[in-house]
Amino acid sequence: MNELLEIKNLSVEYHTDAGVVHAVNGLNFKIDKHETHGLVGETGAGKTTTALSIMQLIPDPPGEITSGEILLEGKDLMKVPESEMYKIRGNKISMIFQDPMTSLNPVMTVGQQIEEVISLHQEVSKDDLRKKAIEMLEVVGIRKERIDDYPHQFSGGMKQRVVIAMALACNPSLIIADEPTTALDVTIQAQVLALIKDLKEKYDTSMILITHDLGVVAETCDKVSVCYGGTIVEHASVKDLFETPYHPYTKALFSAIPKIDEDVERLETLSVTLPDFSKIKPEYREVSPGHFVAFPLTLEEEGDDHE
Numbered sequence: 001m002n003e004l005l006e007i008k009n010l011s012v013e014y015h016t017d018a019g020v021v022h023a024v025n026g027l028n029f030k031i032d033k034h035e036t037h038g039l040v041g042e043t044g045a046g047k048t049t050t051a052l053s054i055m056q057l058i059p060d061p062p063g064e065i066t067s068g069e070i071l072l073e074g075k076d077l078m079k080v081p082e083s084e085m086y087k088i089r090g091n092k093i094s095m096i097f098q099d100p101m102t103s104l105n106p107v108m109t110v111g112q113q114i115e116e117v118i119s120l121h122q123e124v125s126k127d128d129l130r131k132k133a134i135e136m137l138e139v140v141g142i143r144k145e146r147i148d149d150y151p152h153q154f155s156g157g158m159k160q161r162v163v164i165a166m167a168l169a170c171n172p173s174l175i176i177a178d179e180p181t182t183a184l185d186v187t188i189q190a191q192v193l194a195l196i197k198d199l200k201e202k203y204d205t206s207m208i209l210i211t212h213d214l215g216v217v218a219e220t221c222d223k224v225s226v227c228y229g230g231t232i233v234e235h236a237s238v239k240d241l242f243e244t245p246y247h248p249y250t251k252a253l254f255s256a257i258p259k260i261d262e263d264v265e266r267l268e269t270l271s272v273t274l275p276d277f278s279k280i281k282p283e284y285r286e287v288s289p290g291h292f293v294a295f296p297l298t299l300e301e302e303g304d305d306h307e
């Protein structure tokens with residue numbers, strides 16, 4: 001079986017003082033072994049909520065997974081007790097967050113933190129732990145002399161490298177990288193992205209790369225799912241999506257990329273009125289082999305009675 005993870009009909013709500021937020025609405029998603037799958041969409045589309053659902057880390061309250069299956073090699077993570085999920089996190093699935101300090105402990109040295117991840121999942125002697133931590137630091141391009149330093153002694157890009165070292169330490173089958181370079185300086189972004197791409201090949205893991213940046217998808221991913229309103233509106237190989245985007249929202253995303261030699265045109269994004277996927281269940285049509293699009297495309301197409 002080549003399939004690693006499949007999400008079926010995932011819905012997640014947040015219960016807030018202002019009412020219920022339908023963050024994810026009947027989302028379907030699949031990733032194969034060795035694949036890098038881009039999950040792209042604007043802020044608020046439900047990307048992080050989807051990632052946290054896979055990790056079984058939705059804060060409850062206010063969050064609640066109201067439906068769905070999350071199948072990791074056929075096993076439904078929704079039904080796995082926390083005592084077992086705890087072993088899956090870090091060992092089978094690792095997550096890299098946008099802000100490295102989400103994952104780093106300010107009062108532990110980076111060496112201790114890498115060692116901790118390893119010792120949580122593997123029986124390794126103290127000496128070997130230290131060796132393995134040094135090896136992981138070197139893998140992400142950090143000199144071994146820095147192993148006893150604390151996170152605050154590192155720059156943002158270097159901190160994210162430490163997080164990547166921790167994520168890879170137990171050789172997981174899947175890495176979920178949630179906007180891993182967004183918080184970094186532009187010059188550092190490219191380096192960290194290149195490192196992630198490199199290590200992904202070397203360790204032969206699958207990766208879900210969450211981003212709002214189609215440029216990042218083009219450089220890194222094999223397949224891409226476009227997320228809007230808590231569901232997937234278009235799914236294709238990167239080649240097909242970039243050559244023949246089908247969904248008006250995907251086209252709007254492309255036209256919202258500022259072009260260096262043109263006036264920035266961002267209005268396009270606003271001109272698309274999509275159905276409310278917490279009320280409408282989309283129907284997926286395969287517009288060319290492996291290229292799926294959610295219908296109805298826009299509200300107008302459905303008529304005004306869905307308002």
Ligand SMILES: Nc1ncnc2c1ncn2[C@@H]1O[C@H](COP(=O)(O)OP(=O)(O)O)[C@@H](O)[C@H]1O
Binds near residue numbers: 022044047062
């Ligand atoms: N802890 C939370 N409490 C209440 N609402 C939340 C919480 N986390 C996310 N949301 C809401 O859920 C929706 C989806 O958010 P999120 O998954 O973070 O999207 P993305 O990662 O695509 O920007 C947004 O409307 C967001 O405001």
Ligand SMILES: [Mg+2]
Binds near residue numbers: 047048049178
């Ligand atoms: Mg997010």
